[in-house]
Amino acid sequence: MTTWYDACRKAASIVRDTVPEPYRSRTFPGIIGDIKALPPSKARSLFMRKKGLGRQYAYLYLTSGIDDGRGYQACATEALDAVLGPERDAIIRGAILDVGCAVGVTAGIMGLDRVTGFDLFPDLLKTAHLVDSMTGHEHRYVAADMTRDWPFGCEFDTVVCGLVCHHLKVQPDVTVFFSSLNSVLHPGGHAIITLPAGSVATAAKFENLAFALENFGFSTDRARSGLVLSIDDPRSLFWMFLLVARKNSPVRNPVFIDPGFGFHRYRTSEKREVKGEKARATVTADRRVKHKNFRLVPLDEMAERYGDRELVFSTLTGG
Numbered sequence: 001m002t003t004w005y006d007a008c009r010k011a012a013s014i015v016r017d018t019v020p021e022p023y024r025s026r027t028f029p030g031i032i033g034d035i036k037a038l039p040p041s042k043a044r045s046l047f048m049r050k051k052g053l054g055r056q057y058a059y060l061y062l063t064s065g066i067d068d069g070r071g072y073q074a075c076a077t078e079a080l081d082a083v084l085g086p087e088r089d090a091i092i093r094g095a096i097l098d099v100g101c102a103v104g105v106t107a108g109i110m111g112l113d114r115v116t117g118f119d120l121f122p123d124l125l126k127t128a129h130l131v132d133s134m135t136g137h138e139h140r141y142v143a144a145d146m147t148r149d150w151p152f153g154c155e156f157d158t159v160v161c162g163l164v165c166h167h168l169k170v171q172p173d174v175t176v177f178f179s180s181l182n183s184v185l186h187p188g189g190h191a192i193i194t195l196p197a198g199s200v201a202t203a204a205k206f207e208n209l210a211f212a213l214e215n216f217g218f219s220t221d222r223a224r225s226g227l228v229l230s231i232d233d234p235r236s237l238f239w240m241f242l243l244v245a246r247k248n249s250p251v252r253n254p255v256f257i258d259p260g261f262g263f264h265r266y267r268t269s270e271k272r273e274v275k276g277e278k279a280r281a282t283v284t285a286d287r288r289v290k291h292k293n294f295r296l297v298p299l300d301e302m303a304e305r306y307g308d309r310e311l312v313f314s315t316l317t318g319g
């Protein structure tokens with residue numbers, strides 16, 4: 001049987017051949033930068049106008065983002081899998097919705113079956129189908145915008161949002177996101193949210209995100225939520241944030257979130273160029289290692305360990 005990583009590699013070469021010449025030089029950070037700079041509806045129409053740009057995005061996702069498990073995005077799902085450990089199947093179970101699924105990363109790496117994935121960009125979903133045709137999985141994909149009402153009823157036992165919430169730029173989008181998350185999830189179901197390195201500046205800000213979910217009937221699993229770090233090699237450190245919350249109440253109220261809230265205000269103050277420079281200075285030539293071992297610093301320990309220091313590379317490596 002073709003493994004998911006093998007299928008991604010094969011799909012990458014197929015997709016690459018369909019990318020028009022002018023888009024072949026577009027980079028992963030460049031395309032992601034364009035997406036982040038635009039409201040979702042504009043980002044989607046940009047990709048509709050520039051036919052083939054979405055395929056370059058899909059190609060870059062399969063290569064830089066996945067890269068046989070070495071890409072940041074693949075590593076994040078591997079880290080989630082490792083941290084949930086033996087409890088995984090009790091938490092990620094039943095009917096599963098993967099919000100911002102890209103090329104079907106969560107389902108593919110975790111080996112989940114019959115997942116519903118949705119994403120803003122149809123080219124990513126077509127690529128996910130292509131990958132599934134090689135692995136034999138039958139997932140369902142829907143092109144939709146997570147900042148508009150989600151096209152689902154209350155039909156899921158698990159909602160996974162892997163590295164997606166930091167795309168929520170403005171307060172109304174955050175409210176639609178959490179309200180929709182609440183409305184599609186059965187009581188007793190779990191929301192699993194990961195956030196990338198740099199998207200949450202301090203332990204206190206991360207705690208606020210947990211409060212936002214608790215405000216409308218979720219309970220945070222404090223033993224499984226916190227900062228996730230790779231422990232293989234501090235010079236090529238991987239980290240992300242993980243929130244696991246259980247929906248307790250059957251009430252489907254809009255989420256209350258403090259008006260001051262917004263993911264853009266939660267980021268570290270470190271500029272992209274500074275981060276890049278530091279990474280280049282600290283990291284070895286074999287930076288793209290495949291991380292295998294991860295550790296969770298649970299919410300309570302995060303506060304104790306890091307206080308109000310910014311959660312940046314040097315803080316986490318003790319520098």
Ligand SMILES: C[S@@+](CC[C@H](N)C(=O)[O-])C[C@H]1O[C@@H](n2cnc3c(N)ncnc32)[C@H](O)[C@@H]1O
Pocket residue numbers: 040073074076077099100101102103105106118119120121124144145146147161162163164167
């Ligand atoms: C960093 S990727 C994460 C993908 C995948 N969940 C993973 O774990 O690797 C963020 C994903 O969110 C999608 N996305 C961004 N804005 C979106 C929106 N408004 N609605 C739906 N998906 C969106 C992007 O297209 C991209 O696939």
